[in-house]
Amino acid sequence: MTTVQTIPLIGPGIHRVDGPLKVTGAAHYPSDFSFPNLAYAVLVQSTIAAGSIRHIDTTATLAAPGVLAVITHENAGQLGQGPIANLGAPPPPPLQNNRIVHYGQHIAVVVAETLEQATAASQLLTVDYDTAEALLHLVDPRAEVLTNPWGLDQQRGDVATNLAIAPVRVEATYTTPAETTNALGLFATVALWDGDTLTVHDTTQYPVHVRATLAAAFGVPEEKIRVLVPFVGGAFGAGLRPWPHVILAALAAQRVKRPVKLVLTRPQMFTSIGHRPNTVQHIKIGASNDGTLIAIEHEGTSSLGMEDNNIERLTAGTAAAYACPHVSTRDRQVRLNIPSPGSMRAPGEAEGNFALECALDELAYELKMDPLELRLRNNAQIHPQSGLPWSSKALRECYKQGAGLFNWSRRTPTPRSMRDGRWLVGYGMAAVSYVWYQPPCQARVSLFRDGTAYVRSAATDIGTGTYTVMTQLSAEFLGLPLDHIRFGLGDTEMPPAPNEGGSGLVGTLGSAIHAACQQLLVAFLNVVSHDTASPLRGCLLEDITVSHGRIHRKNDPTQGEEYTAILARHGLEELTVYGENTRPQPQKMGIAPAGAFGAKFVEVRVDPDLGLIRVTRVISAIDGGRILNEKLAASQIIGGAVGGIGMALLEEAVSDAETGRIANATFSDYLVPVNADVPNMDVIFVGEADPLNPMGTKGIGEIGLIGIAAALANAIYHATGKRIRDLPITLDKLLS
Numbered sequence: 001m002t003t004v005q006t007i008p009l010i011g012p013g014i015h016r017v018d019g020p021l022k023v024t025g026a027a028h029y030p031s032d033f034s035f036p037n038l039a040y041a042v043l044v045q046s047t048i049a050a051g052s053i054r055h056i057d058t059t060a061t062l063a064a065p066g067v068l069a070v071i072t073h074e075n076a077g078q079l080g081q082g083p084i085a086n087l088g089a090p091p092p093p094p095l096q097n098n099r100i101v102h103y104g105q106h107i108a109v110v111v112a113e114t115l116e117q118a119t120a121a122s123q124l125l126t127v128d129y130d131t132a133e134a135l136l137h138l139v140d141p142r143a144e145v146l147t148n149p150w151g152l153d154q155q156r157g158d159v160a161t162n163l164a165i166a167p168v169r170v171e172a173t174y175t176t177p178a179e180t181t182n183a184l185g186l187f188a189t190v191a192l193w194d195g196d197t198l199t200v201h202d203t204t205q206y207p208v209h210v211r212a213t214l215a216a217a218f219g220v221p222e223e224k225i226r227v228l229v230p231f232v233g234g235a236f237g238a239g240l241r242p243w244p245h246v247i248l249a250a251l252a253a254q255r256v257k258r259p260v261k262l263v264l265t266r267p268q269m270f271t272s273i274g275h276r277p278n279t280v281q282h283i284k285i286g287a288s289n290d291g292t293l294i295a296i297e298h299e300g301t302s303s304l305g306m307e308d309n310n311i312e313r314l315t316a317g318t319a320a321a322y323a324c325p326h327v328s329t330r331d332r333q334v335r336l337n338i339p340s341p342g343s344m345r346a347p348g349e350a351e352g353n354f355a356l357e358c359a360l361d362e363l364a365y366e367l368k369m370d371p372l373e374l375r376l377r378n379n380a381q382i383h384p385q386s387g388l389p390w391s392s393k394a395l396r397e398c399y400k401q402g403a404g405l406f407n408w409s410r411r412t413p414t415p416r417s418m419r420d421g422r423w424l425v426g427y428g429m430a431a432v433s434y435v436w437y438q439p440p441c442q443a444r445v446s447l448f449r450d451g452t453a454y455v456r457s458a459a460t461d462i463g464t465g466t467y468t469v470m471t472q473l474s475a476e477f478l479g480l481p482l483d484h485i486r487f488g489l490g491d492t493e494m495p496p497a498p499n500e501g502g503s504g505l506v507g508t509l510g511s512a513i514h515a516a517c518q519q520l521l522v523a524f525l526n527v528v529s530h531d532t533a534s535p536l537r538g539c540l541l542e543d544i545t546v547s548h549g550r551i552h553r554k555n556d557p558t559q560g561e562e563y564t565a566i567l568a569r570h571g572l573e574e575l576t577v578y579g580e581n582t583r584p585q586p587q588k589m590g591i592a593p594a595g596a597f598g599a600k601f602v603e604v605r606v607d608p609d610l611g612l613i614r615v616t617r618v619i620s621a622i623d624g625g626r627i628l629n630e631k632l633a634a635s636q637i638i639g640g641a642v643g644g645i646g647m648a649l650l651e652e653a654v655s656d657a658e659t660g661r662i663a664n665a666t667f668s669d670y671l672v673p674v675n676a677d678v679p680n681m682d683v684i685f686v687g688e689a690d691p692l693n694p695m696g697t698k699g700i701g702e703i704g705l706i707g708i709a710a711a712l713a714n715a716i717y718h719a720t721g722k723r724i725r726d727l728p729i730t731l732d733k734l735l736s
C-alpha cells in the first residue's frame, strides 16, 4: 500500500534539527524581526470591566515627542470579522465602537519612533468612562448561560433512573481557576505594508488563519498578505486564535505608512491572548458493589467573554472514557466581563479529566477498592458511545507498565497510612482517553538535480519538534539521507496547513507529506515511463521502493537508478509536486478513531504540620501509537507533566472581584513550576501503530498534561485524607 519502511531514522529519534539554530541564537522569533524605518506600537487598555468610553482625549499623546499616530475607536475605521476555521471564529476586530466588555480591552494604539516614546506617550492618554456593573463571577445569576453551545453534548441510556437505583454513588463539585499560557517569549507582531501588500511576522500556531483574518479585517485578498513564523517560541495554545493586537499592528503600519512592531508586555500576556477559563463541574457516578460503573453524569460550566466565542469542551472525554451503559455529558458557557478565553494545552480535556478522575478516586474509596482495579474493571474494550472497535487502544498496557514501574502494589489503601519520616506519603493515579483530530493539510515537495529535497507546508513548530519529525519522515518517504532534506514551514506562501493544535499536526502534516512524496515518486516514474535507458521503465508506484537516493524495483533491488540520474538524463532541474492528506473515514471503516491513551501515577510527600506538598515521582505511561522520535516525544510528555503540576498546585490568575483586573499579572505573583518543584519524571510508551494515518501515529501534544492534576489530587488525598476539589491545591486549603 505504501513505500514506508521502518528504518533506524524512526523510533529512538534524532536530535532536534533546529537545535543548533536555537542555541546559537540564529533562530529568529517573531519579535526578532525588523524592517528599515521601523516604528513601534504600544497598546492602551481599558481600566474598567464594563461600560463605555464617554470621551478619549488624545491631545497630549499626539503632542508627545516622537508620536506618529494615535488610533482609537473614533478613527480606526471599519475592520471586518475574520472567518471560522478549525477552532471557530477569531475574536471580534478591535476598536469598532466605544463599548467596554472587559478590563484590559484594547482601547487605543499609540505609534511612535521608539518604543520608549510610544510607551511614555501612551500614559498621557486620558479616558472618561461610563462604568456599568460588571458580570465577573461564574455563578452570577444575571449572566447569560449558553447550553450545549456546540451541539456536542452526549447521551446514552437512562442516567437519571439508573443513578437513582445504583447501590453506590458519589456526587461532587470541582472547580478549576483561570490559568494563563504565558510563554516566556512575548507575543509579537511586525507588520509591513507595501502598497496593498501586507507582510506580517506573528506569534501564531495557525498562519493561514491569521492571513484570512487580516484579509477580512482590511478587505484585501488573501494573496496580498503573507504571514511568516519560522519559529513561534512557546505558545501552549495561545497562538491558535488570531488576536485583536495582530490586527492593530497591521492597522498601525497602514496608518503611519511605515513598518510597525508591536510586542505585548508581560501583563498584556495575561489579557490579550486567551487563557484557560475557570470552571465549575458537577459529577455524579453510580456503581454496583463490585465496582462496575452504572451511570455517569458530568456537567461542566466554563466562562466566556461577553462578545466572544471559544470552544472549551470540558466533558469531551467523558462519554468515551469508560464502559458505562448510562452516560450524560453537558457543557455550558457563561458570558462574563472577562478577557477572551482561548485554548491552553488540552483545553477542556484537562479540566474535565480532573473532575472525572477525582470522582472515580472518590468512588474507589467508597467501594474500598483499589483505584487502578476500578479503572481496569471498567476499561472500555470497544468505543462505548458508538459500539465500534477502537482503531487502536493499549490503555490496559499503560496501566500495567505504569503501575509496574511505579510499584503501585506497595500502596497501602488507607489514607495517611504511608510515611517517610515525618512526611506523609501518597500515591495517586488517573487515566486519560484523548480525542482524535486529523484536519485537512497540504504539502509541497521538490527534488533537485543535486539530490536534495525541499519539503514545505504552512505549518508551525511550537518547540514540539515539527521541523525534526517532518525531516525524519521526508527522509524515510523519499529514501534520502537526513542531510539531503530541507524542511520549511511557517510561511503562508507554502501550501495551507491546519493549526498546530489539538495534538493533530504530526498525523495530518505527516500524511500530507506522505502523499506529496508518493506523488513525487509517481512523477519520476512518469518521466521514465517510456525511457528505454531506465530500468524503471513501465514501473508503477506499487512496484518500487526507495533508499539511498535511489528508486528501485521491489522484486529486484539491483534494477533501479538515482533520482539525480533521471533528472540529468531528462534535462530537468527539479521535479515539484503537491500532496494533500487523505482524510480517513473511520466510520466507513467500521472503527472508532482513537486518540492517545495514558495512565498517570504520582507520588507526593506532604508535611502534616505545614501542608507543604512535594511531588516526588511522576510516571506517565502513554499509548501514542507509533512513536516517531522517542526523545522528543518523551520530552513533550515531560513538559506536559510540568504543566500538570502547575495546574494542580500553583497556577491561578486571580481577578479583583470588583474591577476584574488580574491582580497577579507578573511572573513573581503568577506561579509556575520551577526545577525545584519538579522531580525526575519517567515516560513509558506502549501500544502499536494506529491504522488511521500512514505513519501509525496518534497525537501526543496534549496528553502529557492531562491526568496529572487528578493523579496529584488523588495522591494528596491518599497522603492526608483531605479531599481538595478546588484547584490549585495550596497549603492553606490543606490546613483549613
Ligand code: MOS
Residues within 6 Å of the ligand: 205, 235, 236, 237, 238, 240, 343, 344, 345, 346, 347, 500, 501, 502, 503, 702
Ligand atoms: Mo494546543 S491548546 O491544541 O496548542
